[in-house]
Amino acid sequence: MIFTIARHELKTMFxxxxxxxxxxxxxxxxxxMFLAQLDNFFLxxxxxxxxxxxxxxxxxxxxxLFQLSAIILLMIMPLITMRSFAEEKRSGxxxxxxxxxxxxxxxxxxxxxxxxxxxxxxxSMLMLMxxxxxxxxxxxxxxxxxxxxxxLLLLSSFTAIxxxxxxxxxxQTIAAVSSFGVLLMLWMIDWLxxxxxxxxxxxxxxxxxxxxxxxxxxxxxxxxIVYYLLLIVGFLVLTVRQLDRERLL
Numbered sequence: 001m002i003f004t005i006a007r008h009e010l011k012t013m014f015x016x017x018x019x020x021x022x023x024x025x026x027x028x029x030x031x032x033m034f035l036a037q038l039d040n041f042f043l044x045x046x047x048x049x050x051x052x053x054x055x056x057x058x059x060x061x062x063x064x065l066f067q068l069s070a071i072i073l074l075m076i077m078p079l080i081t082m083r084s085f086a087e088e089k090r091s092g093x094x095x096x097x098x099x100x101x102x103x104x105x106x107x108x109x110x111x112x113x114x115x116x117x118x119x120x121x122x123x124s125m126l127m128l129m130x131x132x133x134x135x136x137x138x139x140x141x142x143x144x145x146x147x148x149x150x151x152l153l154l155l156s157s158f159t160a161i162x163x164x165x166x167x168x169x170x171x172q173t174i175a176a177v178s179s180f181g182v183l184l185m186l187w188m189i190d191w192l193x194x195x196x197x198x199x200x201x202x203x204x205x206x207x208x209x210x211x212x213x214x215x216x217x218x219x220x221x222x223x224x225i226v227y228y229l230l231l232i233v234g235f236l237v238l239t240v241r242q243l244d245r246e247r248l249l
Contacts, residue, residue, distance in 0.1 A: 001103055005110025010117040013080075019118065022076055022159060026069075027125060027184050034129045037061045058140040058147075062130040062209040066147050069126060069155055070212060074187060077155065080118065080181035081162025081246065084111050085243070089170035098247050104240045112236060123148065143218035150215030153228035158183060160235035167242045175231055183208070199236040 013019040039059050088094035097107060126199055127148055159202040161182055166175040190207030 002106050002113065005102075005107060006113035006117060009084075009111055009114025013114070013118055018079065022079065022121065023125065026072065026076065026122065028044065028074060030065065030069055030126060031129065031212045034061070034065055037065055053055050057133060057137050058130075058142055058143045058218075061133070062139070062144065062147060063127065066126070066151055066216060067213075069151065073122075073155060074183050075180065077158040078162055078176040078183070081115060081159055081166055081179060083166070085113065085161050085167040085239075086170050086172045086175040090172075096244065104243045104247070108163065108236055108239045108243065111157060113162070115159045116156060119152065119159060123151045123155065126151070139196035140218065146218045148216050149220070149225075150212055153215070153225065153232075154212050155227050157208065157231045157235075158231040160239075161186075162241065164235045164239045167239045 038061060041057065044060070088097065098104075127144075130139065130144060130147075139140060158179075162175070162179040165179045165182065166172075166215055168178075169175050186206065186208045188209075190209045205227070211227050214224050216220055
């Protein structure tokens with residue numbers, strides 16, 4: 001039943017124009033940025049030839065592209081997750097879903113996997129741009145895999161947080177704005193961590209940016225992966241508890 005809910009969620013997303021518009025706009029924006037990064041690389045190439053241990057194409061084109069992608073998607077993902085439970089509450093269909101023999105865990109996991117399917121499509125489309133570079137040059141495959149993993153984990157975290165905040169309200173606008181606020185706080189909290197005496201403080205560890213940056217640089221660390229997995233599982237558990245609480249009311 002989890003996969004049935006996931007398929008229904010993904011199908012419903014693509015029946016509305018919002019998902020198609022978001023995919024199109026993201027591809028246009030990041031396609032332009034990708035071409036701009038290529039132009040910058042060609043301008044710098046004559047100078048890089050004379051230097052030792054120069055960064056490669058993956059460092060100079062692909063990593064900056066996905067750094068920009070993360071910032072853009074931080075603003076866009078709340079628009080994807082805002083309707084998940086808020087719209088169900090507003091239309092009254094959540095009551096029917098809750099009264100079904102399905103457990104809350106199955107419902108939440110189904111919703112999450114449906115949104116994850118959209119994330120997988122989105123990231124795969126983004127990866128087509130750096131993969132096209134194989135036609136004329138070589139890339140660091142290890143770093144490319146790390147970047148792909150980083151984007152999947154980051155957007156999955158965005159999705160889990162958005163699902164929880166959508167479960168708190170029946171107003172989609174409130175769900176979107178609150179999701180953006182929480183994501184922005186977790187993104188910028190790294191700056192607060194840098195001002196503290198201990199650079200490895202708890203505040204710094206909570207930052208989405210620092211863990212994402214490590215993976216973008218090709219450093220696949222268990223700490224960074226565990227951070228994202230804990231974040232995803234934590235917010236999914238909070239969503240299940242919130243819906244269970246509402247079912248008992």
